[in-house]
Amino acid sequence: MNPYRRHPFIRVATVLVYIFLYAPIVVLVLYSFNASRTNVLFEGFISSFGPLKTSGSLVTQSPCGPFHWFCELSRNREVGVAARNTLTIAFISTLTSTVIGTMAALALQRYNFRMKPFSQISLYIPIVIPEIVMGIGILTLFSQLFGVLNNALGLAGDSRLSLGLGTVIVSHIAFSVPFVTLVVQARLQGFDKSYEEAAMDLGANELVTFWRVTFPMILPGVLSGALLAFTLSLDDFVITFFTTGPGATTLPIYVYGLLRRIITPQVNALSTIWIAIVLTAVILLQRLQNREA
């Protein structure tokens, strides 16, 4: 065994890393049960159930007990709309970018073509480029394009093309595709083409070979890519901020809006639910991959 494993420095560093990474999350979750309405200090849990009672800035009793802020949140129509928008965007962009990214990875692994080095490098550009630059770029593109199209097609009023859910989805697909492609590519590194040859040798045509052999074998990579795309889309703020329009508010944008007014424990409650969803997804995926391997 490595003698340095028990060195005090290692222990201290480990504890510090954990505090640094997880203390904010613990605090955030804790505050979602805060009795204080201003959410500056933790004033204890709301311990009693019953009709809402307050004393000063403290909530002392609530029909939902300690889950008061979660109940408040569930009655908040704006949050409901934002959550639905966020999930709609996340599902559509994840599905689309996973399909495109997987196909791109397969093409890059399998074929040699003239623009291949360029294609490979161009994958990294959206990843390394500052998000704000990309956001502005996409916004410019959409407004120019929509201006031209609206004029050319003579669209007016409600039928005019404008920023909204659609533009957010397209931009999320755009920044997710490179991530999916790179993750799937990594999985394909060890994929021997003899598996596909074996399937075809045994009588499977190209399509059957893909669905029965190739896809199941690369599925763990595809799922990792999809999960990455999903989480990226869920919490994206910058690009969404630039490409969203009226009626297409997402949760990050909504939360940001709330913060400018007042930090209520509703925000914490929302974040807690959010963390729970993402954590569940990660654990499920981990389980699935372990079963595959």
Place this chain on the structure above:
Amino acid sequence: MQSEFAVELRDVVKQFVTPEGNLLNAVDHVTMQIKNGEFFSMLGSSGCGKTTSLRMIAGFEWPTEGEVYIEGKPMGHTPPFQRKVNTVFQNYALFQHMTVYQNVAFGLEMEGADKNEIEKRVKRALEMVQLTGMERRKPRQLSGGQQQRVAVARALVKLPDVLLLDEPLGALDLKLRKEMQLELKALQQELGITFIYVTHDQEEALTMSDRIAVMSKGKVMQMGTPVEIYERPANRFVADFIGESNFLEGKIKSVSADEASVFVPALNAELSGVPMSKDFVNGEEVVISIRPEKIRIVDADAEKDGVFRAKVINSIYIGSDTHVFLDCNGVRLKVMEQNHISRLDPHSFYHKDQAVGVYLIPENTLVLKKEA
């Protein structure tokens, strides 16, 4: 209509572009006829074109020139899934996400066989390779030898006209490999299916094959039975590649129907009655090839035709044989002697600088063209 040949390659060329951008004939005008029910091996070192030839029969590659025929039908660009041949891959290529049963059943499912039929045939195939009871295992839970058997069962369950095997035993240890060689051969004889077997292991090819094609640099150097290949190599390359050979340079003195007299300057003697398989002319520069196990070491003072004086350079004991290296007038000769008696005394073995006689029996030698 049944063709005489299970597989035929007619003047097949396969060209690849190397990473440097040059054209390379991986397979260079190869013609082969493989008979029905034959165990045919393609033997050669890596890069000789044997695997590429096999892949063209399977349909994974298409010939640049020439044509591959299966059961007399030109294959053209027929995809692998429409050819009645099946392949056992070098790395087995078992589907890791499927059980043994699912792997073997895969090919039958593709044929659209019904469930009962599939079950019956998979069961029989697994019995054939002695894997009954392993149906529910995943490939990674099997040993290398068992995986190899699954690969064979998966291909044979389709009852192909031709089974293609690409170095199927390469990953197994020596003992298991020898066992599997005999098993595969027995299986082939039992089923009467044509086997085309690619290997770089000459012993494997000699053990299993009815006929062998020795390949080098994309060309077939010789095609024949194991005995023909070993006892009558067509050229210096084959004589050197299959087994081992000593080469003595010489000049033809006279020729008769299938024998020649050759003057060997190094021995300052003429060897007569040396077999030859090609036409040679008087005065032609040739080499005489002699197998190490066909040379006899005799007493230094033995006076006999074909006995020459030599000195021991080195003697290596390898268990079943002793390899003796001799210096015969400046020519280095390798001799293999079987250790057919058990002895421990170190003095009973050859020692350095010992004077001996070598007996070159003319009918055990062969005249070959000088260039390889």
